[in-house]
Amino acid sequence: MDLSLWEAVAVFVAGLGAGTINTIVGSGTLITFPVLLAVGLPPVTANVSNSLGLVPGSISGAIGYRRELRGQGRRVLRLATAALIGGLTGAVLLLALPSRTFDTVVPALIAVALVLVVAQPRLAAAVRARRARNGTAAHRDGGLALFAGLLLASVYGGYFGAAQGIIYLSLMGVLLSDDLQRVNALKNVLTALVNGVAAIFFLFVADFDWTAVALIAIGSALGGQLGATIGRRLPPTALRAVIVAVGLVAIVQLLLK
Template identity: 90%
Template sequence: MSPWEAVAVFAAGLGAGTINTIVGSGTLITFPVLLAFGLPPVTANVSNSLGLVPGSISGAIGYRSELRGQRRRVLRFAVAALIGGLLGAFLLLALPSSAFDAVVPGLIAVALVLVVAQPRLAAAVRARRARNGTTAHRDGGIALFTGLLLASVYGGYFGAAQGIIYLSLMGVLLSDDIQRLNALKNVLAALVNGVAALFFLFVAHFDWTAVVLIAVGSALGGQIGAKIGRRLPPAALRGVIVVVGLVAIVQLLLK
């Protein structure tokens, strides 16, 4: 890898770490860069997953204030993240690289609709519960756990826009501030990337130079993303999510 290529990979890691912490989809920055510099798709995907782990951890640390009082949720959803991430990592090596291509753009589109409609959907759900005299499950129940498990499988496999999917599910099924949900999203992404990376260390080929460059860049980006993301009001954060999601859909369709 030439010095200029190394700078480009580091910059991609910085951008990915920043955008992952704010919303997600950082893989759509780093993955094409690695492909452009000649890495095979699976090697690029594995190297990318390994490199983004420090960024996910950095983003979660940056959002630590919003994690207060969510210990129960973190422990519950961590199970889904670890199981799903490990299964997704296995599928990456077992299935052809095109396995998710037809599904992912539609999945992101549905997630974006849920993110935009989340305030109205949440209000409608609360009104219905008030009429029926029922209360919400404090952790979203089995529906949210299952949804996060499936999203984590996808995250371990490829992960582009997994943060958007997490936020859409939690936004509809949990009654909480979007910034607190974003903090929880960062923890789940760190767990998925971490368990997938641990699996890849033992069974997959990767490029150590790319991994280190992305790791350093994404760790710095995680702190930048936390500083920016935590200052965004809910409406602005939803706007960023929609813009990033639409860009992700276009990029995936044109790939």
């Protein structure tokens, strides 16, 4: 597809914004996907092109958070399995199911995730207190509950992905005894894996627009570094506030589309 100069600029800027917001919170797809539709791409082609283009941004954001990833190698390897299986499953479902299958479920899912993000400090404290009473230790990698939750969230991520980062943060924030910034770093790695495995699948079976992919890829890669710079400086309370604000915007946009 041939884009005009201003259309190309719009797609690039959308990629930049998506890469930035994805690294800090998530929901970057809600920036890029509408822009791709506006410049004339069919919905499935726009979704596939978006997934492929955002991979460099996810990788860039993970690199930007590399300091917070130290000591999480075992955790990454364990949860990467859920991300890869779920992402591939979601990519297959995108081509097999009607495009509006998840529309009624996703806003409610994001709302629940936001409640968990806000309540995370109290929930985590309650979980720690219960473990102390029972004399049990926290599972270092979140246990089966986190693996199963991330598997399902990754299916959604491979299918569409809007606000998948918020869902990841809510699950890991409650089930992992760790700093929110380290959890965010892990979220960026898992997002990169989901987008990456979905993109590889799409390369062989779906149509995409190389121009749009390239513009989003360059923009999102730059945005990943910008997002890491901003996100790493936010204290936990401010980061939660950003997550909630972005999540509410995502819910409104999904309900109105």
